[in-house]
Amino acid sequence: MLATLEKIIRKKLNEVQGYYGHLPVFAQNLAVTARGYILSKMRYNTIFWKTLDRLRKHDNFTYEQMIYYQNQRLRETIAFAYQKTPYYHRVMAEAGLSPEDIQCIDDLKKMPILTRDDIRRYFRDLLVKDRAENQRIIVYTSGTSGSGIPIAYDAETLAKQWAFLARQGLWAGVDPRDWRVTMFGSKIVPETQNKPPFWRYNLFEKEILLSIFHLSEYNKKAYLHFLHKHEGKILDGFASVLGIIADMILQENDCIPMKIVRSTGEPLSQSYRRKIERAFNCQVYDNYGMTEWVGLIQECERGGMHLISDFGVLEILDENNNPVPPGVEGYFVWTGLIRKEMPLIRYKIGDKGMWKKNQFCPCGRPYPLVDPTITRDSDILKTPDGKLFSPRVINQFLKDKVSFKTCQFIQEDSRRVIVRIVPGKGTYELDARRLVKDLISVIGTSMLFSIEYAKEPIKRDSGKIPLIINKSN
Structure with a gap:
């Protein structure tokens, strides 16, 4: 029932947004809280609490016990995918494989x-x-x-995914x-x-949503x-948005103490980390994840970036899909x-990273250490009236544009x-x-957007593909 309601809400979101915008603020708060009721029932249910209890026990596993658990879950996943999805039944049959052929990570x-x-092409079969x-x-x-x-x-x-996020909160001492x-x-x-x-x-x-637009x-x-007014609370946000807020605080020679800051959605550079920690006078906990929910890397209270092994299996491969040794950058491949x-x-997924050479972390948990390297190195979009749009804000407008191979914004x-687009099919x-209509609806008419089609995206000298290139800086 709740999943059905959430599905309807997501489908009608753009249509409802216009009505929502005409409500008085107190009614908008009621609407946000009503949506929160549905989400809270989906997130904090029996499955959530049982999963969280199990995950806390995993923290005390040995490394060997975690590998055993991973292999067990992997066999279940392979068998389930083979039996239940047309795509994996077909590709495994074409490769001459049965579920019994996949017994361990190797x-x-x-x-x-x-x-x-492949996901775009075979979505329904997956x-x-x-x-x-x-x-x-x-x-x-x-x-x-x-x-x-x-x-x-x-x-x-x-509910299970939410339990993994909650476990990291427990590492940081928050409920x-x-x-x-x-x-x-x-x-x-x-x-x-x-x-x-x-x-x-x-x-x-118990959430206060702060607009990033x-x-x-x-x-x-x-x-x-x-x-x-809300000092001492948890602050969650995209890394680039947290960086913009931190800059504002430090420009005023100010400091706003928070309980912890959790950064997610994009890479957190060391320069961003330093200014966020200065501005909010607390520890920053980084997260690497994705909407696909196949992999998770989380920072512990001792600063280690851990592959969350009970969430997903990570291979780090070179251009020829061979494993790379620790300390060598490769492509993330997730199960x-x-x-x-x-x-x-x-x-x-397209992201890169490497296994840490030194796998010791003082926290003592059985999760390997990984270094996710920055895959998108972007500027900030600035409007004539002083609004600041981080890459993660602009990214929101691209999620349903499935016919693009890549898209970049050149100011x-x-x-x-x-708006520089490498077109795909469709x-x-x-x-x-x-896309331009969506941008104007949020940014306004103070900026002129033009569309340009290209064969390849623009890359930095480092090979990274920036979402925003601001030539006006």
């Missing part, structure tokens, strides 16, 4: 690599075939390439139901609103005043261990932006017009 090399293009459609929630992710792909999950997977301020992509404040409050309340989840020098005072609605096996000067011209 056997995964027998399976073919799954790419983003779905579990005997699941009721109303229990299937479909979302979109643009990843690091600036092009969207569809991903499906169910209520059970959502799963503590009050938190979040800075993510929800459009909870109408785009046309130009004065506070730029926040809305989700009372059921209204950050500007003009609104800086309101944002900092709000954060001072999810908690997904039921849409299993993803040997999924090459030529204070008013002109080129209605890319229609998606490009929709």
Whole structure:
């Protein structure tokens, strides 16, 4: 029932957004809280608490016990995918494989690599075939390439995924139901609103959502005043958004103490970490994850970035899909261990990283140390009226644009932006017009957007593909 409601809400979100924008603020808070009620029931249910209890026990495993658990879950995942999805039944049969051929992590090399293009092309065949459609929630992710792909999950997977995030909170000494301020992509404040409050309340989840679409020098005072009122709470957000807020605080020679800061959604550079910790006078906990929910890397209280082995299997491979040794950068290839609605096996997401040479962490937990390297190195988009849009904000507009191979934004000067698209198959011209319309609805008409099609994305000298290139800096 709850999954059906969530599916309906997501499907009607754009349509409902217009009505929501005309409500008074107190009614918007009620609407956000009502949505929070549905999400809280899906997230903090019996499955969540049982999973969290089990995960806490995993923290005390030996490394050998964790490998044994991984292999057991891997065998179950392979058998499930073979039996329940047309895609894996077909590709395994074509490769002459049966589930019995995959007994451990080392056997995964027998399976073919799954790419983003494969997901786009075979999405329906990757779905579990005997699941009721109303229990299937479909979302979109643009990843690091600036092009969207569809991903499906169910209520059970959502609760389990939420338990993994809660376990990291326990490492940091915070309760799963503590009050938190979040800075993510929800459009909870109408785009046309130009004065506070730029926040809305989700009372059921003890969450205050702070708009990331209204950050500007003009609104800086309101944002900092709000954060001072909520000192000591948990602060969650995208790394680049947290960096913008930290800059605002430090420019005022200010400090706003928070309990902890959790960064996710994009790489956290050392320079961002330092200024965020200075601005909020607390430890920053980094997270590497993705909408596909196949892999997770989390920072512990001692600063180690750990592969969360009970969430997914990670291979780090070179250009020829061979394993790389510790200390050598390679491509992340993930096999999810908690997904039921849409299993993803040997999924090459496009990100890179390396195994740490020194695998010792003082925390003592049985999760290997990994160094995710930065895959997207982007600037900030700045409007003539002083608004600041981080890469993760702009990224929100790309998630449902599935016909792009890549998309980048070139800010030529204070008013002109080129939307540079490497087209894929399908209605890319229609998606490009929709994208510009979406951008104007949030950024306004102070900027002129033009569309340009290209054969390849622009790369930095390092080989990284920036989402935003700001030539006006």
